[in-house]
Amino acid sequence: MAIPKIPIGDGVEYVVNWIEDDFGILLDIFSDVTDYIISGLNDTLLLFPPIVFALIIGIAAYFIGKKDLKLAIGSTVGLLLIENMGLWVLSMETISLVITSAFLALIIAIPLGIVSAKNEFAYHVIKPLLDLMQTMPSFVYLIPAVIFFGLGNVPGLVATIVFAMPPAIRLTTLGIQQVPKELTEVADAFGSTPWQKLTKVELPTALPSIMAGVNQCIMLSLSMVVIAAMIGARGLGYQVLIGIQRVDIGQGFEAGLGIVIIAIILDRFTQHLTPK
Amino acid sequence: MLTGDFNIKQEKKIEVRNLTKIFGKKPKKALSLIESGSSKSEIFEKTGQNVGLYNVNFDIYEGEIFVIMGLSGSGKSTLLRCINRLIEPTAGHIILDGEDVATANSEELREIRRKKMGMVFQNFALIPHRTVLDNVAYGLEIQGISKEERDVKAKEAIETVGLKGYEDSKTSQLSGGMQQRVGLARALATDPDVLLMDEAFSALDPLIRSEMQDELLALEDKMQKTIVFVSHDLDEALKLGDRIMIMHDGQIAQIGTAENILTEPADDYVSKFVAGVDRTKILTAETVMKRADPVVSMNSSPKVALQLMREHGISSIFVVNREKHLKGIISVDDAVSGSKAGKTIKDVMTSDVTVTYPDTPLNELIPIIENSSPIAVTKDDRKLLGVIVRGSVLGALAIEEA
Structure with missing residues (x-):
């Protein structure tokens, strides 16, 4: 007897359509707000002339990196190289997208990580979801994102958020679970409230792990933002996509190089912000 | 069971009554077996529940150093943690100043922990990102005491333990002995009546350990706190304890002064336990x-x-x-x-x-x-x-x- 095909695909389609139909207005509002944030940030970044921006980043790198001259010079030179390749506006667009999506991803991920560290049930629900999110090919996220938000920056951002959240959730959970038992006992033994215990003992102790999650989240956002160009997200990813479509190695490589420069700067900055 | 005939005319500070702790998911069945007098091993066979503390009763007097002594697995740490309910007792009462800690609600429990008990931990358990001063001030900080006031009190406590000048140091820069002084200062800063010390000196090397023991005794002479000190080191117990309670398998084997225990061990377990002691340190003129x-x-x-x-x-x-x-x-x-x-x-x-x-x-x-x-x-x-x-x-x- 042949077992009939279980309609998993149909089910997912049904759910997606249902959300689309019944929550359309909410989706529109979300879309407008995030679009506003992204373009606002983008406009702000573009206010600075490239050379000024590169110098500001260089100086910031010098102090954040604890007087690391190499990082300072590298950041400034890298940004000037981007400007020189004529990719400045696209890069700022990419940075706006990355910062916005990483920021939103972290706003969701860190509380979820805390909840899953504190609550056994939440942990058992969230963990398989994370496994699913991380193993599902990232392109698959693009489909519902397009259905909900059409083409453009916002669906790219949503797909990026989903893609970039898991490591931040995991590392937050891990960080809190690894707080030594004696330390949580200290918090309890001196009469802390659960909130005091979390904010004064657990989160600060877990901070290195949480910051590693933040770093991962930003890096994954950057890689997903490039893929999101396929559904109309702007920025360097779009340039790469055009490079692929036209088989233009030069253009593709230059855009790729721009992404690498941004990645290195973002990575070093977040790493230096992590307390040792 | 021999109860110490220690006739100090002091008030009972803590009374522990029928304290039982069962580890496992079905404590009720095990509890009823305890009430009917089954032994620990019978209960484990029948229910699979592990009895951590088996119907423990004792008193701690005001101003004494009460040492809970036993090998690992004897239930001494569990017992200490039941006193401030870091471990939730399965049954029984812990009466502190006439108030039952075991039945206090979370608000009352927090108040008791803030005002009446301080705890010192085996591995110091200092909060890593805080300075010495901020670690010591922790207990005051969570009570909502102003920064100025808590710094004054914390500095006093730091001076008491002999760490004056190290207020702004990071704790990771301190030696083990100094870290535990910070731990002690933190427990003293809130000026509690009762100090719970969980193997407080066990992680220190022998010379520092002995030095800390001497200082604890000197401090106790001045402050007259009620100290409950858990130790697995008999020499330490004999040196510090006004009275010593030896635990075995979640039960009390004997309570008494150092000399009581050495000269009149209550049972074979205690006599084996004390067999290796250097008597010249304990026996007096x-x-x-x-x-x-x-x-x-x-x-x-x-x-x-x-x-x-x-x-x-x-x-x-x-x-x-x-x-x-x-x-x-x-x-x-x-x-x-x-x-x-x-x-x-x-x-x-x-x-x-x-x-x-x-x-x-x-x-x-x-x-x-x-x-x-x-x-x-x-x-x-x-x-x-x-x-x-x-x-x-x-x-x-x-x-x-x-």
Whole structure:
């Protein structure tokens, strides 16, 4: 007897359509707000002339990196190289997208990580979801994102958020679970409230792990933002996509190089912000 | 079970009644088995539940150092954590100042923990991103006390433990001994009545450990806190404890003073436990001294002294006044020559007597007894209590070893 095909695909389609139909207005509002944030940030970044921006980043790198001259010079030179390749506006667009999506991803991920560290049930629900999110090919996220938000920056951002959240959730959970038992006992033994215990003992102790999650989240956002160009997200990813479509190695490589420069700067900055 | 006959006229600070802790998911069944008197191993066989504490009852008096002593798995740490409910007891009561900690709601429990109990942990458990000052101030901070006020109190506590000048240091830069001083200061900063110390010195190397023990004793002399000290180190327990409770398998094997436990072990477990102890540190002059009998009065004559020595077969005799205060000693030779020359006791006695006090440990007497037997044991006002001769020290040690 042949077992009939279980309609998993149909089910997912049904759910997606249902959300689309019944929550359309909410989706529109979300879309407008995030679009506003992204373009606002983008406009702000573009206010600075490239050379000024590169110098500001260089100086910031010098102090954040604890007087690391190499990082300072590298950041400034890298940004000037981007400007020189004529990719400045696209890069700022990419940075706006990355910062916005990483920021939103972290706003969701860190509380979820805390909840899953504190609550056994939440942990058992969230963990398989994370496994699913991380193993599902990232392109698959693009489909519902397009259905909900059409083409453009916002669906790219949503797909990026989903893609970039898991490591931040995991590392937050891990960080809190690894707080030594004696330390949580200290918090309890001196009469802390659960909130005091979390904010004064657990989160600060877990901070290195949480910051590693933040770093991962930003890096994954950057890689997903490039893929999101396929559904109309702007920025360097779009340039790469055009490079692929036209088989233009030069253009593709230059855009790729721009992404690498941004990645290195973002990575070093977040790493230096992590307390040792 | 032997309960210590420690008759200090002190208030009970903590009363522990029928305290039981069962580890496992179905404690109720195990609990009813305990009530019907089943043993720990029977309960484990029948229910698969592990009994951590089996119906424990004892009192802790105000101002004493109460040492809970046992090997790992004996339930001593569980018991300590039940007192402030870091571990939730399955049944029983912990009465602190007339208030039952075991049934307090979370608000009341928090208040008790904030105001009445401080805790010191084995591995120091200092919060890594905080300075010494901020670690010590933690207990005050969570009570919502202002920064200025808590810094003043925290600095006092830091000074008490001898870390003045290290307020702004990072804790990771301190040695183990210093870190534990911070841990102690943190517990003292909120000025609690009760200090719970969980193997507080076990992670320190022996020299530092001994130094910290001495300092804890000195602090306790000044502060008179009630200290519950968990230890697996018998020497430490004997040194610190006003009373010691030995735990075995989640039950109390014996409660008593150090001497109680060494001289009258309640059962085989305790006697095996204490077998390896260095008794010279525990036994005091008082426990090995003999009655100073006979003695000779100041107003008596050398002839009488000689007679007494001859009767008792001794080679020297203490001279006392009417109130039995020690005045000197006369040897046989001096008594013989003195009585021939018709001298008085005062003329022949020498006031050069080795004197010790009842609570002097034996290990301090052993080096001097060789050359200065007999040693007089006196009170502070030189009232003669007893005498220690070389033989009695060796005898005491030999009996205890047997």
